Amino acid sequence: MQIKVSDLKNSGFDLKLERSAASFPMLAELQRLGRCVFLTPISVVVHANLVGGMVELDGHISVDIEVPCSRCLAPCRRVFSSDFRQTYVDQLPEVTGEDGEELELSAEEMGLELINDDEIDLNEEIQQQVALLVPEHSLCSELCKGLCAECGADLNKEKCSCADNVGNLNFAALKDFKVEK
Ligand SMILES: [Zn+2]
Ligand SMILES: [Zn+2]
Structure with missing residues (x-):
C-alpha cells in the first residue's frame, strides 16, 4: 500500500484497510519465531494530511494477538489498539547546533521519515507499528x-x-x- 504524495490535496484523505499479518514480512517472522500469533487481520485507519510541504499521518491500528506467558508459556489473548503519528518530509531540514555547526542528524534521530519518489510506504509504517505492540514479556497473570x-x-x-x-x-x-x- 503506497500513498502518492502528489495525490494529496489540502483536505488530505482517509484510508481504511485490513490486511493479514502474514502479508507483512516482519510480522510473519515474529509469528515464525513464536513471539506471537496474530488472531485477526490487522485493521488500520489512516488520515494523511499535507501540512506545509510535510505529510502527516495519523493512524489507528487494532489487532488481536496471542502471546505466550513468559513464565508458564500459556497462550494469552491480547487485544491491541494503538494510535500512531508519523511525519514525512521530502528532505531533512538543516539543523545547527549551539556553536553554529551543522549537525548531521538522521531522519530517525529527528523523528521524521523520508518520502521516496513521491511515495509513502504505508506497509512499512504499519509493520513497524505492529511490531512495537508485540511485548517482549507478557504474563498470563501477575500471580503466575x-x-x-x-x-x-x-x-x-x-x-x-x-x-x-x-x-x-x-x-x-x-x-x-x-x-x-
Ligand atoms: Zn503464566
Ligand atoms: Zn518440579
Whole structure:
C-alpha cells in the first residue's frame, strides 16, 4: 500500500484497510519465531494530511494477538489498539547546533521519515507499528507461578515435589557445581 504524495490535496484523505499479518514480512517472522500469533487481520485507519510541504499521518491500528506467558508459556489473548503519528518530509531540514555547526542528524534521530519518489510506504509504517505492540514479556497473570525449573511442571496446575527437596538440591549444587548450557 503506497500513498502518492502528489495525490494529496489540502483536505488530505482517509484510508481504511485490513490486511493479514502474514502479508507483512516482519510480522510473519515474529509469528515464525513464536513471539506471537496474530488472531485477526490487522485493521488500520489512516488520515494523511499535507501540512506545509510535510505529510502527516495519523493512524489507528487494532489487532488481536496471542502471546505466550513468559513464565508458564500459556497462550494469552491480547487485544491491541494503538494510535500512531508519523511525519514525512521530502528532505531533512538543516539543523545547527549551539556553536553554529551543522549537525548531521538522521531522519530517525529527528523523528521524521523520508518520502521516496513521491511515495509513502504505508506497509512499512504499519509493520513497524505492529511490531512495537508485540511485548517482549507478557504474563498470563501477575500471580503466575510459572514452570518448575527442575521438572517443568506447570505450577499453576500442579504441585511438584521439587520444592520440597530444594534444600537438598542447593546443597548438592554447591558440592558439585556445573554450568550447563
Ligand atoms: Zn503464566
Ligand atoms: Zn518440579
